[in-house]
Amino acid sequence: MNATLADRRPHGARWIALYIALVAFPLVILLLGEMPKGGGYGWDFAMALGFGGLAIMGLQSILTARFRRATAPFGMDIIYYFHRWIAVGGFFLIVAHYVILRVGYAGAIGPLSPLTAPWHMTAGRIALLLFGVLVVSSLWRKVFRLEYDGWRIWHAIMAVAAVVLSIAHIQGVGHYTQAPWKGTLWGAYTALWVLVVGYVRLARPWALLRRPYRVSDVRKERGRTWTLTLRPEGHTGIGFQPGQFAWLSLRSSPFRANEHPFSFSGSAADAGTLRFTIKELGDFTRTIGTVKPGERAYVDGPHGTFTPDRHPDAPGFVFIAGGVGMAPIMSMLRTLADRGDPRPLLLVFGNRQWENVLFREEIDDLRRRLQLEVAYVLEEPPPEWPGLRGLLTDEVLRAAIPNIDPGWVYFVCGPKPMTDSVQRALRHRGVPLSRIHFELFEMA
Amino acid sequence: MRERIARAICMLTIGVVVALSLLFASVHNEPPTENAPLPPEKGASVAGVAASAVAAPVDLAKGKSVYAAQKCSSCHSIAGDGNPRYPLDSVGSHLNREDLLAWTTGTGAAADILPPGIVRRKQRYRSLPQDNLDALVSYLSTLKASK
């Protein structure tokens, strides 16, 4: 979930070009061949904006479909970030489409009341309304205190409804889709959308269902945190790179899309076995402690690019973790130890209290197996604590990382305020952004 | 940093859509060539209507109200009011009463030329009371190109 755009630009640029081409596609169809009689500058401009806005909204489901190859060059978090802001842009295009017609051509778009308006105009108006609700309920989900899982289901339902109504609106109006070959192209475009939605909602859950896992161990860790161990059932499991993550479904069918993202915390060298280290934070994570060995689980992964395996030439690594942000970094350390990696490593690990320092004992153990230095930073240190104290500020990081080695690669995982302040501190000291990698435990 | 690039790509995408839309609108509305009729100016044909009114005023008002009640303006415009794609500003000059009725109700030659979806919609007007249709056609025939 990180990799800067810069270090994979040639690859990423092609996906960006493909995306823009897909958005532009309906407009290019409009421009080709015989066109219906012009309806005036404002009228035709508004029509084209409507098509462009719908193309953006339709493609939203492709962005979040988690296609591994397409998301890898960017990182999943940035894809979600893009999903969020392009939705605002697409919504503005659709609003502009409506406002130009409402203001300039009120007679043509007819009455507002669904009782007297033609059905396809009502379909268009409902779609506009739904798009508005989608954008507002997503940007301000937390302000409206919408619970994540419920929000997510409604988000999917409303999005599909809004796109279907928009397509009905276009078919009903019918000005631009009349020519048979245009109808065919438009139909193919719609089919692409149906395929992606079908893949995400049916084909992928089906594939997951056929590769189940069983919980083999549930272990209490320090600080209201649990480690689950899963083993594949009837298949060989998945390989992953240390630091990657997967979407995990527990006590729920993959069709219900009730999954949550978690980093692998175990060693990637330990084939087959998957470990997740999960902190009790909300409705779902609070139930982890009640999971019993033998329960079923489904794992959609691996995803993400937050991994030292993408930097085989780095002379050394610095890991900076806060709290449960240690999970992916633990996977990296365990993997490097199992591989006998000789490179120098530095871990800076911020926590509130000494008692809650996750994996404390095992980190001591890893120190013997790796060229690893560790600096613990505590917010509420016990009396006579010899180490660093406070938050991971510029000053604390200067003490924890006295020398900035050129070429070393930095992995940062923790709460947003922490990663922001670490990024600022490292930038001040001249570490290029292309060598700092982040994992945020929140999808934009 | 990555956020900034993502935002830039957002802007770029929206920019491409707006640019293509502007292109579409301008390709579509090229300035008329020498012998093509000029599009009616807003309000211009209203004057023409007044000057060439031949039908009884009562009929005219009734025709207008039928036109409004049937929402012809969702596809047509008169004097710039309504859907600009199919202006009716000068139909009275080039169609006689019979043709006006055929085009209004999607029958005769109109049935072959118009797309099927539109024919279906227009044929519904056949069930209007005869005097409403008469009034509508009378109104349409007053719509003449202004000199």
Ligand SMILES: Cc1cc2nc3c(=O)[nH]c(=O)nc-3n(C[C@H](O)[C@H](O)[C@H](O)COP(=O)(O)OP(=O)(O)OC[C@H]3O[C@@H](n4cnc5c(N)ncnc54)[C@H](O)[C@@H]3O)c2cc1C
């Ligand atoms: C890439 C990634 C890796 C992660 N790795 C770990 C890890 O190793 N260990 C760990 O403890 N936590 C990890 N998390 C965080 C974990 O996914 C959330 O804490 C968990 O989903 C919260 O669910 P909840 O129902 O308990 O909490 P809630 O109170 O329902 O949610 C708290 C917040 O978590 C987010 N969230 C909730 N459900 C989901 C979901 N299904 N998908 C995405 N976001 C959701 C929302 O922003 C929500 O507001 C990771 C998150 C991401 C994005």
